[in-house]
Amino acid sequence: MSYAVKEAFLTLQGEGVQAGSRAVFLRFAGCNLWSGREADRRQAVCQFCDTDFVGTDGIGGGKFGDPAALALHVAALWGEGRERRLVVVTGGEPMLQLDSALVDALHEQGFRIAVESNGTIAATPGIDWLCISPKAGSEVVQRSGDELKLVWPQAGIDPAGLEAWDFGHFLVQPMDCAASEAALEAAIALAMERPRWRLTLQAHKIVGLR
Numbered sequence: 407m408s409y410a411v412k413e414a415f416l417t418l419q420g421e422g423v424q425a426g427s428r429a430v431f432l433r434f435a436g437c438n439l440w441s442g443r444e445a446d447r448r449q450a451v452c453q454f455c456d457t458d459f460v461g462t463d464g465i466g467g468g469k470f471g472d473p474a475a476l477a478l479h480v481a482a483l484w485g486e487g488r489e490r491r492l493v494v495v496t497g498g499e500p501m502l503q504l505d506s507a508l509v510d511a512l513h514e515q516g517f518r519i520a521v522e523s524n525g526t527i528a529a530t531p532g533i534d535w536l537c538i539s540p541k542a543g544s545e546v547v548q549r550s551g552d553e554l555k556l557v558w559p560q561a562g563i564d565p566a567g568l569e570a571w572d573f574g575h576f577l578v579q580p581m582d583c584a585a586s587e588a589a590l591e592a593a594i595a596l597a598m599e600r601p602r603w604r605l606t607l608q609a610h611k612i613v614g615l616r
């Protein structure tokens with residue numbers, strides 16, 4: 407299989423349980439809940455996306471003909487040393503492209519593999535840290551993992567209903583939108599009302615990292 411990568415770069419993970427960790431971000435092109443074109447946003451299942459995942463023209467992006475080539479690209483971005491190598495595989499929707507061959511190739515390069523998915527496609531076995539971020543109006547089939555990250559508020563999602571899902575951590579993250587102050591208030595209110603949920607912020611945006 408070949409892989410279409412929007413961008414790939416070395417940074418610090420900005421959000422979630424592993425916030426602050428050095429990581430290579432591997433952003434696949436394409437999503438199954440939105441085309442990525444503004445003209446289609448109003449008809450999309452997911453309408454609040456803040457990410458450009460169209461094409462392969464970003465920094466470190468491109469087309470890779472096989473899993474070994476992509477894993478070597480990720481390893482080169484990490485640089486020297488194999489200690490605590492971490493790749494965050496995201497998108498778009500990474501499960502459209504992350505297959506077992508790439509999981510094996512990244513492991514061979516010494517990486518722990520963290521994935522951020524919308525959960526509408528079952529996760530490939532072998533992932534080391536699975537974060538699912540449900541989107542209202544979609545059918546989430548992947549209801550277990552390490553981290554459930556709820557972007558909030560989202561009409562049509564009941565946080566109480568998600569608490570039966572099998573995750574180690576339940577995180578609420580204010581939606582990055584025009585009404586960001588109200589979203590932060592709503593996220594704080596949820597964490598205060600339901601102690602299962604912890605507030606997470608997008609620290610990379612606060613401190614100016616990619």
Ligand code: SF4
Nearest residue numbers: 437440452455498524
């Ligand atoms: S599911 Fe994720 S990548 Fe896809 S449109 Fe929504 S926020 Fe963007």
